[in-house]
Every structure is written in C-alpha cells, then in structure tokens.
Amino acid sequence: MKLRIIAHAGCTDGYSSAFIIKRYWQYLIKNTGITEEEIKQAEILPLYPGDLQAEEFISTPGDIIIDLPRPKGTILFWCDHHATAKPAEEKLPKNQFWKITPSCTGYLIDLARQDGLKSTSELLAFKAAMDKIDAAEYTHQEIIDCYYNPDLNGLVPLQKVHALGAMFNTRDRNLNLEIFRTILSQKLGETPLSSEALWRLDPLIFYRAQLTSYREWRENVDTYIEYNEEMKCVVQDDRKATLSRGVPDRFYACIKFPQASYTLSLKPMDQENMRVGLGSNIFHKDRCKVDLGKLCRDIGKRFGKGSGGGHHDVGGAMIKTENADAMIKYVSEVLKKGGK
Numbered sequence: 249m250k251l252r253i254i255a256h257a258g259c260t261d262g263y264s265s266a267f268i269i270k271r272y273w274q275y276l277i278k279n280t281g282i283t284e285e286e287i288k289q290a291e292i293l294p295l296y297p298g299d300l301q302a303e304e305f306i307s308t309p310g311d312i313i314i315d316l317p318r319p320k321g322t323i324l325f326w327c328d329h330h331a332t333a334k335p336a337e338e339k340l341p342k343n344q345f346w347k348i349t350p351s352c353t354g355y356l357i358d359l360a361r362q363d364g365l366k367s368t369s370e371l372l373a374f375k376a377a378m379d380k381i382d383a384a385e386y387t388h389q390e391i392i393d394c395y396y397n398p399d400l401n402g403l404v405p406l407q408k409v410h411a412l413g414a415m416f417n418t419r420d421r422n423l424n425l426e427i428f429r430t431i432l433s434q435k436l437g438e439t440p441l442s443s444e445a446l447w448r449l450d451p452l453i454f455y456r457a458q459l460t461s462y463r464e465w466r467e468n469v470d471t472y473i474e475y476n477e478e479m480k481c482v483v484q485d486d487r488k489a490t491l492s493r494g495v496p497d498r499f500y501a502c503i504k505f506p507q508a509s510y511t512l513s514l515k516p517m518d519q520e521n522m523r524v525g526l527g528s529n530i531f532h533k534d535r536c537k538v539d540l541g542k543l544c545r546d547i548g549k550r551f552g553k554g555s556g557g558g559h560h561d562v563g564g565a566m567i568k569t570e571n572a573d574a575m576i577k578y579v580s581e582v583l584k585k586g587g588k
Contacts, residue, residue: 249310251286251324253432256315256352257294258424260413261382263432264353264374264440265314265327266292268360271436275360277312277325277343292429298555298566315352317557318344329355332541332557348559350383351375373405374439381409384499384530384562391499395462400452405441411455412440418454419461419495458495465494473501479583480509480535486516487572502529509535510583514572521552522569526579528561536561537586543579551575 253269256262269276273287290312299305300319307313307321317333318326327345329352340346349355354375361367380386386394393399394410403411415431416424434445472488475481482501501511509532513525526544528536544563548556551574556565567575 249282249286249324250308251282251290251310251312252293252308253290254293254295254300254311254313254316255428257296257299257428258417258421259315260409260417261351261353261378262294262315263413263416263428264351264378264409265356266432267436267440268353268356269312269314269325270432271438272356272360272365275363275365276327276356280324280343282324292432294425294428297557297564298553301555302553314356318346327356327359328352330541330557331539331559332545332563350379350385351381353378353382368438370438370441374409374441377406377409380406381413383559384527386499386530388503388531391503395459395497395499398455398459400456408441408451411451412446414454414458415449415451417458417495461494462497462500463494465496466500468493469496469500470504473504475505475508476580479512479580480507481580481583482508482511483576484511484513485572485576486514498525498527499530502531506531510538510540512576512579514576516569517566520569522567522572524556524565524567524575526558526563526565530561533561538583543582547575547578550578 253266255266270287297317300317305319307319307323309322309324311323312325313323314327316328318335325343329347329349331348333346335346345359347355357371357375390406394407398407416428418424431446434443437443440446468491469484473482473484476483482505501508508529511527515523517523524547526540539560541558541560541563544556544558544565547567548554548565551571552565552567558564
C-alpha cells in the first residue's frame with residue numbers, strides 16, 4: 249500500500265507527531281497489514297489545516313493524518329487534539345483518535361504507552377516539552393530561556409525542541425517543507441532529542457539564526473503593535489508594517505503588554521488571503537472568557553472560505569484580505585462581550 253504521512257506543516261507538534269508515527273507505528277496503527285518498509289517509504293506531506301479543509305484535497309486509503317482536521321473520504325489513520333476537530337460521532341472508526349490534550353505528540357505517546365511502549369525518561373521528557381510548547385504552558389522564565397537568552401552550550405529538553413523547530417520555521421516555505429521531510433527521512437532515535445542523524449545537521453545553526461530573527465522582528469513590530477484597552481487585546485496588524493524583518497516571536501505581546509487578556513495578529517499571505525491568529529495571555533489564561541478556537545472557526549466561515557479553528561485559548565483562521573477590517577470589528581465586539 250502506498251502510504252502518506254500528512255502532518256501539520258510549520259508546526260513542531262506536527263513534526264513531532266510524524267516522528268512518533270514513524271518510530272512507533274506498530275503500537276498505534278493496528279490490523280492494517282502495513283509493513284515497516286512501507287512506513288519507511290511513506291511520502292511525508294506537510295500540510296496546513298486549510299489545505300485539508302479545501303475542496304481540492306482528495307484523501308487516499310493510505311493516508312496517516314496527524315495534528316490536522318479529519319478529511320472526508322477513506323483514510324488509514326487519524327489522530328488530532330484540537331477542540332474544533334471534535335468528531336460528530338461518539339464511537340470513532342478503527343485507528344481514529346480524538347481527544348483534547350496539550351499536544352498531539354503527547355496524545356500519540358500516551359496511546360502507544362497504553363499498548364505497551366516502555367516509558368523511558370527520555371520519552372517522558374520529550375512528551376513534557378511538547379505538551380508545554382503546544383499548550384503554551386511556559387513560565388515567564390522559560391519564555392526568556394527559550395526566546396531571548398538560552399545557554400546554547402547546555403540546552404535542556406525544552407530548548408532542544410525549540411532548536412529542532414527552528415529548522416523548519418524559516419521565512420522560506422519551500423525550505424521549511426524540504427527540511428521537514430528530510431529530518432523525518434533520517435534514521436530515527438528514541439525521540440528527536442537523541443536522533444544522531446538529525447543532530448548532525450546541527451539545529452543550533454538554525455536556532456542561533458532564529459534568536460537573531462526574533463530580535464529583529466521585535467524591533468520592527470514595536471513600530472506598529474498596539475494595545476486596545478476596550479478589547480483588552482494586543483493588535484498586531486502587519487498591513488501597517490513598513491518593513492518585513494525577522495520571524496515572529498509569538499509570545500512577545502504577552503511580555504510587552506502583561507495587562508492584556510488577548511492577542512490578535514493579522515498577516516497577509518498574498519493579495520487575496522490573510523492569516524489571523526488569536527490567543528490568550530499565556531501567563532493569565534484565567535482572563536480568557538471567549539472560546540478562541542470556536543471564534544476562529546466562526547471568522548474563517550464569515551470572512552474566508554471556512555478554514556479556521558483551534559483550542560479554547562488559541563486559534564487561527566484564513567480570511568479574505570478585503571474582509572480584514574470587518575473581521576477586526578467583529579472580533580472586537582465578541583471580545584468586549586467576554587463570551588456572554
């Protein structure tokens with residue numbers, strides 16, 4: 249059978265989920281007759297949620313889909329943890345899994361452990377790092393240690409995962425996709441933390457560059473990022489940028505504006521489409537009274553072609569550029585009501 253491992257592109261949880269599938273598939277994909285060789289030869293296909301939600305996407309019986317919405321059609325395996333991906337049916341078909349968890353990687357590891365995978369210290373450390381990253385459960389000091397001033401000569405597991413993520417989060421999408429595929433085609437260790445072939449590619453080169461890019465991005469975004477007191481929200485509208493420098497530090501708004509309850513970002517993707525991100529203040533999630541995943545699903549339908557979703561505390565959507573101002577007004581009204 250021709251297999252495709254379809255994982256969330258540009259996402260550390262997507263990459264890590266694909267790693268766990270390739271490394272521990274025998275604990276996860278049951279009674280299908282697939283072989284180790286077929287898993288090794290599987291096509292690695294990084295896609296974004298909107299790609300699967302588009303009418304153009306056609307699933308195949310050999311598709312293994314992780315950290316992404318479940319598409320229509322027959323597939324081999326599916327696992328996701330996003331609240332807005334909840335299936336309608338109570339009992340899922342064989343080899344399909346959904347549950348709200350901190351990370352899809354952690355969910356897959358738990359499923360494999362339930363089927364007999366040994367819980368080593370490395371596996372648990374990797375799971376803990378991925379859960380913290382994808383659920384944004386950092387402490388203030390951990391943000392500083394990962395985004396501002398890490399000790400590159402003594403990285404802890406959380407920082408190592410950040411270094412790996414830097415490899416496929418550059419500003420070159422084609423490079424990102426190629427690296428994503430390449431590092432999943434190497435000989436895999438117990439986890440990415442100990443995969444020698446991967447570390448021979450020297451992720452620290454990418455991490456050092458990413459840290460510099462974070463600094464450049466912060467300096468640039470400071471010229472137009474603003475706090476809206478009525479919305480209790482930091483608004484980062486990249487249409488106002490006069491320069492395009494660096495790569496986004498997704499938690500900068502929480503550091504710069506600790507009084508904020510929410511963050512809203514708008515990033516033009518091309519002339520017709522814009523990516524929207526909504527998040528809660530990760531240090532004060534108790535202030536988040538609006539289900540942001542549901543709100544993003546809503547604005548994706550209202551102002552785009554239907555692509556949107558996420559979790560209670562964070563979400564994303566694609567909208568039409570011409571609808572950006574109307575979207576901001578709508579989100580403003582929802583946030584002001586506070587979920588009432």
